[in-house]
Amino acid sequence: MNTGKYSMFENRLQKVYKHKSKLARRQNISCYRVYDHDLPEFPFSIELYGDKVYVAEYLRRHGMDEEVHEQWLGECLQTIAQILNVPEEKIFVRQRRTMSHRVAGAQYQKAEEEESHSFTAEENNLKFKVNLTDYLDTGLFLDHRVTRSMVMQESSGKDVLNLFCYTGSFSVYAAAGNAASITSVDLSKTYLAWAQENFKLNNFSDKNYYFIHADVKQYLKTLQPCSFDLIVMDPPTFSNSKRMKDFLEIQSDHTELINDCLRSLKDNGVIYFSTNYTKFALDEQNIRAAKIKDITKATTPFDFEGKLKRWCYKIWK
Known part of the structure; x- marks a missing residue:
């Protein structure tokens, strides 16, 4: 891995999280997007849902074989866990084929996951069921x-x-x-x-x-x-x-x-x-x-x- 590029991701995530978490606290918001494809080499969307993190990796031609990609992703997740201060078991990862969400049909198909994980999130003192494993979207836009x-x-x-x-x-x-x-x-x-x-x-x-x-x-x-x-x-x-x-x-x-x-x-x-x-x-x-x-x-x-x-x-x- 190019350590220079990797530290760019670390620095960028730290910077946006510091800024957005402050705004979220001020507005009493617990579900929000932290990072959205800010660096092309790290094509993630990262969202916080209370004490859980949803990471969507947009698939692109990265030139890595499967083993190298897994290692790269693992290191990225360690960084995310460290900066967002959440244990890795509370990070849920999905892969998306395109940048466009909300294409009907695609989000209706259930993914094959070992374990389904849905829970209740809050927004504006209202409760919503959120699922971070089974579908392309979480249930709350x-x-x-x-x-x-x-x-x-x-x-x-x-x-x-x-x-x-x-x-x-x-x-x-x-x-x-x-x-x-x-x-x-x-x-x-x-x-x-x-x-x-x-x-x-x-x-x-x-x-x-x-x-x-x-x-x-x-x-x-x-x-x-x-x-x-x-x-x-x-x-x-x-x-x-x-x-x-x-x-x-x-x-x-x-x-x-x-x-x-x-x-x-x-x-x-x-x-x-x-x-x-x-x-x-x-x-x-x-x-x-x-x-x-x-x-x-x-x-x-x-x-x-x-x-x-x-x-x-x-x-x-």
Whole structure:
């Protein structure tokens, strides 16, 4: 190993951890991203979930054979354990094939691991089941922390629809904000069950909480006009799941999706729409909205500044 490059990783991690841990303590945040591919030679995403660490290694052509790579990774993990002050048994490592997360289908496939590890993490005094071993994603997208709070603040007395709801974190926040009703829709029964677990963890039980297994594109066509006050939509970049009638490609499909949501909104209703497709261009001209505001910067948490690979918009009917 090139010891010069290795010490660069050590120094960089120490520097970002010192800075971000201070901000996290100040904001009483226990789940946040520490390091995100800062150095090309060390292609990791490192996240803290309370006293546990999730390390995702992005696969690239590193030129190392398997034995050398294992040794390199082992040394990197020792450094991470030392700087973040956590025992190595509390570090969970996954390998990701691409830089892009949230591609439907991929995250639904369970990984073959010796031992499954899920636990309860806290965010904003709310509880969420997090799994650091079985899936490509942990169950809680940390980059939406600010957006979730905005939804909570606007949910009181509202009928809320959460599309592509994943594990229902936006729905939990809406429940914490005293929404009148919450409908969570996803194509994965696994994630809908997970969303229901998150509701139970927070002691939210109400006859007006609905969990619907459906293809969102088709589901939107079935909705009555003026059904909801607030819609959250964070679709995958692409999905061709066999369970869908049609495939989804967010750049070409977002106009229809958003217009179908607008039709389903009550007067003065609002949509929070986000996508992590980096080359995304919003088709404002053909979206039938009263007002559209790019809130990407306003919703970017401190641990993603300069790193965020997603867009976020607030859209009014």
